[in-house]
Amino acid sequence: xxxxxxxxxxxxxxxxxxxxxxxxxxxxxxxxxxxxxxxxxxxxxxxxxxxxxxxxxxxxxxxxxxxxxxxxxxxxxxxxxxxxxxxxxxxxxxxxxxxxxxxxxxxxxxxxxxxxxxxxxxxxxxxxxxxx
Numbered sequence: 549x550x551x552x553x554x555x556x557x558x559x560x561x562x563x564x565x566x567x568x569x570x571x572x573x574x575x576x577x578x579x580x581x582x583x584x585x586x587x588x589x590x591x592x593x594x595x596x597x598x599x600x601x602x603x604x605x606x607x608x609x610x611x612x613x614x615x616x617x618x619x620x621x622x623x624x625x626x627x628x629x630x631x632x633x634x635x636x637x638x639x640x641x642x643x644x645x646x647x648x649x650x651x652x653x654x655x656x657x658x659x660x661x662x663x664x665x666x667x668x669x670x671x672x673x674x675x676x677x678x679x680x
Contacts, residue, residue: 550592551554552580552610552612553580553581553582553608553612554581554582554609554611554612554629555581555582555583555594555610555612556569556572556582556583556584556604556607556608556609556622556626557584557585557586557591557594557598557608557609557610557611558583558584558586558607559585559586559587559603559604559606559661560584560585560586560587560588560656561585562661562663562665563665563668563669564664564666564667564668565661567668569583570654572626572627572629573587573632575631575632575634576629576631577628577631578669579629580615581592581629586600586603586604593629594610597614597616598616602618605616605658606622606626606654607619607620607623607626608622609622609625609626616672617653617654619648619651619654620641620647620651620653620654621642621647621651623650624637624638624639624641624650625638625642625648626639627636628642647651647678
């Protein structure tokens with residue numbers, strides 16, 4: 549595994565999570581970032597720092613330095629890797645007061661992934677990540 553890559557660990561069995569990953573990938577160019585489903589064979593190489601239980605319940609971003617970022621903050625740090633104004637929005641929202649506030653909403657989304665996955669399946673454009 550390349551240690552100069554940013555890794556984003558997500559739920560590879562959640563249609564909503566896959567749609568979000570695809571949406572993000574379509575907006576990232578020239579960045580060394582890999583999205584890894586926690587169900588993949590690669591995930592165990594992150595242990596013991598990243599527990600399977602934690603990976604099942606939150607998005608995790610791992611910097612090459614080994615620093616781990618979780619939840620809404622991981623979403624915002626992923627946005628920083630995106631092209632256009634997403635970079636600015638991610639930097640702004642990653643500031644401590646915003647990251648803490650949005651983490652409550654993030655946890656609500658996590659608890660309702662099945663509902664969001666059903667919605668994604670109804671709108672194929674969202675599932676391809678092309679919806680803007």
